[in-house]
Amino acid sequence: MSRLGQELRLFLRQRLAVPTLALLALLAAVSVAAGVTEIRRQAETIARIQPLQAAEEAVVAAWVSRDGDAGNAAYYTFHATWDRPSALAFAALGQRDVAPYVLRVRALALESQIHEGETYNAELALPGRFDWAFVLTFLAPLILIVLLHDLISGEREAGRLQALQAAGGRAGLWTRRAGLRAGLVFVAVAAPFVAGAAVSGAQAVEVLGVLAVAGLYLLFWTLVCLGVGALGRSSVANGAVLAATWVVLTLVLPALAHIAINSANPVRQGVELTLAQREAVHAGWDKPKDATLAAFFKVHPEWRDTPPVTSGFHWKWYYAFQHLGDLSVADPVRAYRRGLESRDAWTARVGLVLPAVGLQTTLHRMAGTDLAAQLAYQDRIRAFHERLRRFYYPYIFNETPFREGDFAKAPRWAEGD
Amino acid sequence: MPDLTAAEPAIDVRDLCVDRGGAPVLRNLRLSVNAGEVYALLGGNGAGKSTTLAVLMGLLRPAGGSVEVMGLDPATQADAVRRRIAYLPETVALYETLSAYENIAYFLGLSGDRPSRAEMDAALDAAGLQAGARTRRTGGFSKGMRQKVAIAMALLREVPVLLLDEPTTGLDPVAASDFNALVGGLRERGAAVLMVTHDLLGAADCADRIGFLAGGGIVEEVRADDGLDVLALHRRFGEAAAG
Numbered sequence: 001m002s003r004l005g006q007e008l009r010l011f012l013r014q015r016l017a018v019p020t021l022a023l024l025a026l027l028a029a030v031s032v033a034a035g036v037t038e039i040r041r042q043a044e045t046i047a048r049i050q051p052l053q054a055a056e057e058a059v060v061a062a063w064v065s066r067d068g069d070a071g072n073a074a075y076y077t078f079h080a081t082w083d084r085p086s087a088l089a090f091a092a093l094g095q096r097d098v099a100p101y102v103l104r105v106r107a108l109a110l111e112s113q114i115h116e117g118e119t120y121n122a123e124l125a126l127p128g129r130f131d132w133a134f135v136l137t138f139l140a141p142l143i144l145i146v147l148l149h150d151l152i153s154g155e156r157e158a159g160r161l162q163a164l165q166a167a168g169g170r171a172g173l174w175t176r177r178a179g180l181r182a183g184l185v186f187v188a189v190a191a192p193f194v195a196g197a198a199v200s201g202a203q204a205v206e207v208l209g210v211l212a213v214a215g216l217y218l219l220f221w222t223l224v225c226l227g228v229g230a231l232g233r234s235s236v237a238n239g240a241v242l243a244a245t246w247v248v249l250t251l252v253l254p255a256l257a258h259i260a261i262n263s264a265n266p267v268r269q270g271v272e273l274t275l276a277q278r279e280a281v282h283a284g285w286d287k288p289k290d291a292t293l294a295a296f297f298k299v300h301p302e303w304r305d306t307p308p309v310t311s312g313f314h315w316k317w318y319y320a321f322q323h324l325g326d327l328s329v330a331d332p333v334r335a336y337r338r339g340l341e342s343r344d345a346w347t348a349r350v351g352l353v354l355p356a357v358g359l360q361t362t363l364h365r366m367a368g369t370d371l372a373a374q375l376a377y378q379d380r381i382r383a384f385h386e387r388l389r390r391f392y393y394p395y396i397f398n399e400t401p402f403r404e405g406d407f408a409k410a411p412r413w414a415e416g417d
Numbered sequence: 418m419p420d421l422t423a424a425e426p427a428i429d430v431r432d433l434c435v436d437r438g439g440a441p442v443l444r445n446l447r448l449s450v451n452a453g454e455v456y457a458l459l460g461g462n463g464a465g466k467s468t469t470l471a472v473l474m475g476l477l478r479p480a481g482g483s484v485e486v487m488g489l490d491p492a493t494q495a496d497a498v499r500r501r502i503a504y505l506p507e508t509v510a511l512y513e514t515l516s517a518y519e520n521i522a523y524f525l526g527l528s529g530d531r532p533s534r535a536e537m538d539a540a541l542d543a544a545g546l547q548a549g550a551r552t553r554r555t556g557g558f559s560k561g562m563r564q565k566v567a568i569a570m571a572l573l574r575e576v577p578v579l580l581l582d583e584p585t586t587g588l589d590p591v592a593a594s595d596f597n598a599l600v601g602g603l604r605e606r607g608a609a610v611l612m613v614t615h616d617l618l619g620a621a622d623c624a625d626r627i628g629f630l631a632g633g634g635i636v637e638e639v640r641a642d643d644g645l646d647v648l649a650l651h652r653r654f655g656e657a658a659a660g
Contacts, residue, residue, distance in 0.1 A: 010514070163510065165474065166499050
């Protein structure tokens, strides 16, 4: 039997070795199963939307085509958008927990439509969901500490240390022993991930990337354990120091950093933007039509020379003040986004010195579930919404009848949007 | 086992000085053990017996003097020295979840040795561990049984030097006598044995020479062929320890 084989036998004969590893593997498997289930649910929701969208559109088309009113068509037709999860999203759910991944928009004022969906589940937003990233970030280091805190001190306390050293067991022995234990922890946490990735259809290079990041994180904790063990204290002292290190590095400092970043980068709630825009839009009802249309024609002069609004209500005027509602919150929306991006950038900087933070941000980025992915989805919605406006405005401002066949010409959300 | 001439002691300690925690423990210790010789180093608590062994294994660096084990300096050639020595601590601690066979395979594996089952049986026969115990986990072994496993490891490694740290402490008289007989067998195989002990009777039973360690050095040394009288030794030990 090889030396590694002997180490493995010795390790597996320890009373708590197998139960400890089995517990970690079980937790990792449960987290992967929960992640896969959640992502599958999201994917199924997205799949269900498309036929429902077509059915609803048919109903609207049948009703609108009776009088051909383009304003009605634009008002009553919801257009589904969605943010399909990546194949790795199951492992690190990130923003997909709390941010909308499906949004049905109309050609009305957009920003309130985007931000009214940000109704965070406070219970989920605080601790985060129990996903694989959570198990890797918080639980795997604890298991490593359990398995490595007495690597050398345990031998000293058992009276075997001198015999081991005299038998030739020096750096090679500890490297082999620590490497084996860390390797088994890695396997326990990585195997369920690989299974989940296979089920989700992740690319091999993506899987390898995540495994490399996980390996580096576990290597960091292994080195911390070895470093503390090298101080020559008792197993109890090593365990206490390592537990305190875990608390500080994974809980206390990230929490303090979170508070500091949020305090230094104050950001309004998204729902405040919704409210601000709603108020601006509703105020449009009370403003003179000419003033509203004049403000609109400043930004869209191409519609200035269309037939004038003479009636009490006209869709031109309605869509103009909807449009102006978006413009009224353009600055707060930009500030909101800058604030979020600033927080994100500072979090990334903190991640350079706090491995737990760095791991989480890296996994969320790799899984496409980070803030950047969420903002990118919003950008795609804005671009799609702009296409909707460009599609409906010629009908509305030129007062062109909107026929049933015109529905088929409307922009459709596509995977590439 | 290497053949050593009398001119090249297996263990050669000259003017060894060791400080621990800023306090001197050994001062100008001179000691030599030849192949096929059992040397018992006696001394009171804190006299520096175990410190001497730690220096011989390269676990402590001396503050002065020279130390050679099989012609090698433990301070600079620790790995090479450790390949040539077997060390039995006061309490032989084996891996309790492994059997005697598995412990031997593990500890010998650390230095790259892979003894066959037949070789292990031969060594365990020589050490006196009954066959029925060899496949049992050592968690239930007595101190004497654990020592026999350790002796078997030393025999398998065919090391020329054995360092024994208080080997008979806690053994009943029969087991202590068995152990002393085992040590005698090691001498017959040509090993140089350095045994640090409080056990004057055991030392008188199996040692070729006995050194009294006090004040950081050997204050008196007697030879077995001087005709050892244990009671007289006991008095001399007390006188030596008192300085």
